[in-house]
Every structure is written in structure tokens, then in C-alpha cells.
Amino acid sequence: MKNLTSAAKPLDVVFTVTGERVILTGSGTAVSANHGGVKPGLAEAVNETRRARIGTAKGVPAGTADVSLRRAGRLLGKSFLPAPVAAELEAMLAAAERTDQAIHVGLEIPHGLSWLPWESLPGAGGLPLALHPLVSLYRKVDAGDASVLPGPLRIVVAIAAPDRGNGPVLDYERELRNVLAAVRSARQDAADVQVVPFATAEAISTELKRGPVHLLHISSHGSPGTLVLEDDDGTPLRMTADEFVDQAVPAGRMPPLIWFFALLLA
16 A cells, blocks of 8 residues: 655656656756667567456456566566666665655657556566556546536446347346446435446547536446447447547547446457
8 A cells, every 4th residue: 555644845857768768857857868778578468467357358368468468567677777777776775765755757758659558667586666666656647637627427337238240248137226226325425327328439529519527437338449339329439538539538528537447258
């Protein structure tokens, strides 16, 4: 569990990756060095992790995905933690441990490398940074100014359960019961919960156009990089995150929080 009660002010650190270099800034210093890029072994380790996660959902031992992810993290460190950067990061972690100081690490990663498991970068002793008790990781991206939506809380629920095709069928009734049970207390506090009967991109878009939405919850099947909605005929429709945003989210209606609950497909 992360220590959030440290008396010292958190140290803000930014880990930036460019086309050729890695830059670590924080504590009034900046260290940079060339990185090794994405080598074939690293790419394959990430793919192994994805395949293992899908396999785990089908009965493959859970530890298989963990082993693959640890290997990917080690190879990621070899390529993107050159010696000067690794030494400075280790010094920051050691100093933080001496004073019980929390560290906030922003990962500033170009879009073309965002698919790599940066949270598994090794820190002191090889422990992934995301598991260090004093470290909080977040992806640092350019974004517009955040806006505060007025209440009451408005939640839109979409459950994709296509009834055509040869794929597995999501248990619509069970998913709906689980979601409604989870938001029961919010509904008692006057939250507006709207259920989209058929989870097509058009139906979701129509509901979002009705007014500002605080939370969009989607239950569906999916695979790494894609989710499965349905078309007007009840046929499964795979789409990427970009396609989902283009087709289902009207301009200016992006909810502050989108929660995907996906059952993995091969």
C-alpha cells in the first residue's frame, strides 16, 4: 500500500521519452541520455504478455502473464533506462526512502510508444516503479482545461451483448444487476442513471447528446486495443479507442470518466 501520509512535500518527477533520448527531471536537476529504442525482444515480450492475459481468461495459469510482464519490464529498463538516468532515478528513490517522501512520477511518452508497459519500469532492486510504496505513477499528456460538471450525478450505462455471430454472449441481465447494485447508493442520493438498451455507437452518442454525463460505464467483450459493441442488427462490432471516440462521443460531450469492463476475447 502506498504511503500517502508522508510529512514531506511530494517530489514531482517527469520521465520524458523522445525519439532518441530519455530525460529525467526533478529535484532541481535534469539528466538525459540516448535510449536503445524498441528492440525485437521487448516487442515480443509485450506481445507474450497480451497473449498470456487472454490465455489466462481461458484457463491458463495466472502466473503466466506475470512472468511475461516481468520480462517485458526488465527489457524495457535495458532499453529506456540508460546508465545516467538509472543512476539518478535510484538516487531519488534512495533519498525519498530516507525521508519517507512520496514521489509523483509523470510519464511523458510519445503516442507511438504508449503501448509499452511503462508502469513496469524497474526501480531500485528491480521492483517495478508502479509497486514502489512511495511512488505514484501517472501518464502525462496534453489536455484541455478541466471543467466541473454541475450535479446531480449522471451515469450512462451501456452493456454490449450482441445476439448474432459465433462469439460468446455476455450475460446482459447479470451485468445490469451488478451495475445497478453498484450505483444503488448514488441513486438514493438523486443520481440519474440511464441504461442504453442496445450498445451501438449511435445509441451511446444519442444519450451523451442529451446532456453532460459524469460517468460512462461500458460492459462488453474486448481484446487488447479493441472493444466489442454491436451494430443495429445485433452483430458484434469491434472498434479501437479512437474509433469509439469518433463514433460514440459527440464533440464537446466527452465524460470526465469512462469505465470499461471487458471480458477478454482471443
